[in-house]
Amino acid sequence: MPSTFFGWVGFLLKQYGGLFLSGTLTTLLIALTGTFFGFIIGLLVAIVRTIEIPRGMGPVKRAIRKLAHMLIGVYIQVFRGTPMIVQAMVIYYGSMQYLGIDMERTMAAILIISINTGAYMAEIIRGGIISVDKGQFEAAHSIGMTHWQTMTTVVLPQAIRNILPSVGNELIVNIKDSSVLNVISVSELFFQAKSAAGTYYKYFEVFFIIAVIYLVLTVTVSRVLRFVEKKMDGPDNYVICGSQSDSRSEIVVSKEQEQEVDRQWQSK
């Protein structure tokens, strides 16, 4: 048996490395797919919520719209207003006892995270849509686009860019908070750690390793998201195509060059 802290860490890694790896993969799987489906749920909810009443909408349609809004309101309130650990217990055991559905645990985990994240995403995306200038809607309508076309081609691309930092937050929260799903025995990272730690009563060493793994995951994810944001913003430069008399000339104007020109101007 090892005697030092690092000795134990090495020993446990050798002994349980496979277990930690599978736990990490499960955590990543449920966090990523859960965030993805949550995002889709949020997107649909937000689109429904931003539909304006068109001219001459019948009373039946109006009622349906009102009902939909009410249900969405309840959904958001309930899933933002209760802890995910409780939702997990209620959904998993509730569906088993009263609906007779014995869900596969990883599937149940993905379902719970999706529904929970959807409630937050709905509000985040609604905020993103509101943040897009009203003029963008008007311009799109004025060239004849429908609500759906306006949303998918003009508004949502801008809204999603604006909310990407918040979406990243949600993903990071999900990587960490999926650990609460150990209560329904999902074999994610925390659950695996608990079983590994119990064997030798080495809680500190095991959870030290687990903390490092979580940290590596979240740092990596935030880096990737930052990269995606930069990609979406596109380059700072643009190409001015040559004039008709000089069709092959291309001038690349960069911010630096513009500033240089400004400086030269000011010094004159």
Next chain:
Amino acid sequence: MAEQVIEIRGLHKAFGSHEVLKGIDFAANKGEVVCIIGSSGSGKSTLLRCINLLENPDKGKICYHGKDILTDETINMPQYHAKVGMVFQQFNLFGNMTVLENCMTGQMKVLKRSREESMENAMKYLRKVGMEAYVGAKPRQLSGGQKQRVAIARTLSMDPEVILFDEPTSALDPEMVGEVLSVMQNLAQEGMTMLVVTHEMGFARAVADKVVFMDQGVIAEEGTPDQVLGSPKHERLQSFLRSML
């Protein structure tokens, strides 16, 4: 007699208890340039926004080639929007698209044109407004005057019959007003029907076939530029014109 493209009868619009339009009667013939002037709050912009259905009028008729767009079910709304274009004070270029995409997306989505056709058409109009060199730029990289010229090209790309201009130069730096006005002047000479809400009296005098003065939700005076701007009868128009100098 020239063909009437837009005809408005008894148009009313209120925001809450505030009545902005109190019965507007007005018509624009094909190929006419109508300048709408008046102090702020007189309802000029609201009138244009009603014609484009960005606001729903409370009462009255807006006829396009004799068909009331508010009640006639046979009118295809996207087609109507394509035929009656709008240029905004704040440009409202789509921020997520390049200059070229801004001019193509409406053609492809609304008019269902092919990508090649849309691009060809977009380039034609970008050339016309002198912005063909900037096809790859994003709106945030352009100056105000350049943005407005692209916005005009975007509207033209839909091959409209009428263009509504809502104070197209009011958000521009003074040195950029000229480039936009000269684009508009060219359009007018080519026979485009235009309704222009503007504070540019020089433009109204030089280009307009008809000038309409709006005051407190009604049309107080209308006529040729010489009549309205040269020898105003209405007292409020006289003081308005004095304040513009």
